[in-house]
Amino acid sequence: MLTFTYDHSPAEVVKLFPRASDLFKSHKIDFCCGGDTPLRDVFIKRESLDGDEILRIINDAYKQWKENGNAVVDWDSISNTQLIDHIMEHHHYLDEELPALGQFVTKIFRVHGNQHPHLKELYSVYNELKAELESHIIEEENELFPLIKEYEIAQTPTTFAKIQELNKDMEKEHVAAGELLSQINNLTNGFEPPIDACNSYRITYARLKELESNTFQHIHLENNILFKKFVS
Known part of the structure; x- marks a missing residue:
């Protein structure tokens, strides 16, 4: 089961997994000022982006990050x-x-x-x-x-x-x-x-x-x- 889906916003992803910000920056995906837009809408607007591939990379990286013993900060x-x-x-x-x-x-x-x-x-x-x-x-x-x-x-x-x-x-x-x-x-x-x-x-x-x-x-x-x- 995927942790992050098309329904998540970039801000929600980075809140849980800060390293995702590097991938978002490389694709010029806003995760701060306009970070509340669901990824589904981001990928619809930016047709050149491969949403499935980006989500796969983020989920794989997050899984590896947790397996390496990194703790998730509960900012709330x-x-x-x-x-x-x-x-x-x-x-x-x-x-x-x-x-x-x-x-x-x-x-x-x-x-x-x-x-x-x-x-x-x-x-x-x-x-x-x-x-x-x-x-x-x-x-x-x-x-x-x-x-x-x-x-x-x-x-x-x-x-x-x-x-x-x-x-x-x-x-x-x-x-x-x-x-x-x-x-x-x-x-x-x-x-x-x-x-x-x-x-x-x-x-x-x-x-x-x-x-x-x-x-x-x-x-x-x-x-x-x-x-x-x-x-x-």
Whole structure:
């Protein structure tokens, strides 16, 4: 019997089996901002995708993953504070990474921009993303997360309503960040550096790829798990 079927959404699959996100990303299947769409509808819309094969790969990988002793995290049983602490630890490292990565993006644009014109647009889009994520993280840490932790102690309707409004804002910002990451993915040809790329060029693309992966997981945990707890 299959664990995952056409009736599951990408978000539900990744919630149970996080490694499925790698396969979804390789096929450009959204599992975060638009992750609630059933796979059946995803495959109908994307006729070029072989739904049977993708589901077979995911189910086989999940079976092997469990046989290797990996434990499934029951995100629904984890407190909001524990989930926030997890997000803070694993996904809010960007206050250091974004400026450092920005220096690499600037360097390869300055050195190789004449030979590779797309680096000018990459520089522009990256800095827009950097500003978006930095502002987003500050808002989460200073406003949203403290409110959610406060609600765990005193569950008042007023606090609940404030959290709902902030969640709506955060989801809009997640969509904006996802669109910018999509542009970066396209500009870098899926983070594949040119044959003649120098070491700095390759490091830049590798770190951009990691940024995309980390941000998508960040959005997934918030949109599909944390924020879902505050739907009326």
